[in-house]
Amino acid sequence: ADNACGAAGVGAITRGEAVSSWGTSGTVLAPTAEPRVDPKLRAHTFCHVAPGVWYVIGVVLSAGGAFAWFRDQCARELPEDERDERLVAEAAIIPAGADGVTFLPYLQGERTPHRDASLRAAFTGLSLAHSRAHMTRAVLEGVCFALRDSLEILKELGLTPAHLLLTGGGAKSAFIRQLQADIFGLPVTTVNREEGGAYGAALLAAVGTGAFPDLMTAAQRTLTRQALSPPNPEMHRAYDPIYRRFHRSLLR
Structure with missing residues (x-):
């Protein structure tokens, strides 16, 4: 799936991580060690590309x-x-x-x-x-x-992240990155790759050919995260x- 590969492409493979993707559509995705289902069916639960990992995702059709x-x-x-x-x-x-x-x-x-x-x-x-x-x-x-x-739905399901990994076109703008931090009330960061899902698929191929023992190792050895950009507390309070x-x- 493109969203699962996109999460892998920024290293969001384990619980505690979360990704905000701003492409034509937008998503917020959080991996989890066990399937968690929104009882109101507002978000969706799928198998991740890493063995034994699931993810919950919310989708905005026009971002x-x-x-x-x-x-x-x-x-x-x-x-x-x-x-x-x-x-x-x-x-x-x-x-x-x-x-x-x-x-x-x-x-x-x-x-x-x-x-x-x-x-x-x-x-x-x-x-x-x-x-x-x-x-x-x-x-x-x-x-x-x-x-x-x-x-907010991810938080309801107990998947509150400490920070958000940003990807997609919106992640290229410093203003939009900070806007997300201020509105979400979470620190945000990006990685040194912009290929998203294609890069995640490449990491999976590298694991499949034996270049890396597993997806986590592949991500750790090839991805570098930028310094966290914290939300402005005053702006976050203003946005509520x-x-x-x-x-x-x-x-x-």
């Missing part, structure tokens, strides 16, 4: 896909090779909570936690005082809030009521 949709609709005048960076730079100067703008990233319905294919995206709180930068900030925050929904606002927006 980077939501940002790409917004970029392609609202930043067409920017040079194509600069759009992502310039939009994120605009968002970075807007305060947390985007001055009241909230984005629900349900462009394709949603899996975790709603399991509702008919759910749809929306901006709420917009006024004449807001700009594209506010909307960009709201999109980035909305995706992080949706990912936090998955993290904004996260609640995100949920209230869904009920309107």
Whole structure:
């Protein structure tokens, strides 16, 4: 499975680890030594690629896909090779909570936690005082809030991580990395490889050919983790009521 290989590709093989992946879709995944099933079926449980290991995963259908949709609709005048960076730079100067703008990233319905294919995206709180930068900030925050929904379910199941490994396109931006740390309230880190699932598959092949005795050894010998980036405690406290606002927006 791509998500299992992606977790292996950043070294998330044992309990206590967790991965936040920000690709077209987004996931939060935590390995576990025994199968744990969400009784409300909001998250999914699968066998991991390492023997005797399982993982629980929550899925956001539109993560980077939501940002790409917004970029392609609202930043067409920017040079194509600069759009992502310039939009994120605009968002970075807007305060947390985007001055009241909230984005629900349900462009394709949603899996975790709603399991509702008919759910749809929306901006709420917009006024004449807001700009594209506010909307960009709201999109980035909305995706992080949706990912936090998955993290909260993992915590309910006793899979509270000490930190998060970040992977995917969102992990390449220092601003989005810190945004995840602040909204999740956890330190975050990345590894020295960006190939994700492909690298995990390569590690499995290396184990299969005898280059390494097991997957853990392969990961330990080939992956280097960057220093942990801690959340800003003040920002995390500020985001808690904004996260609640995100949920209230869904009920309107």
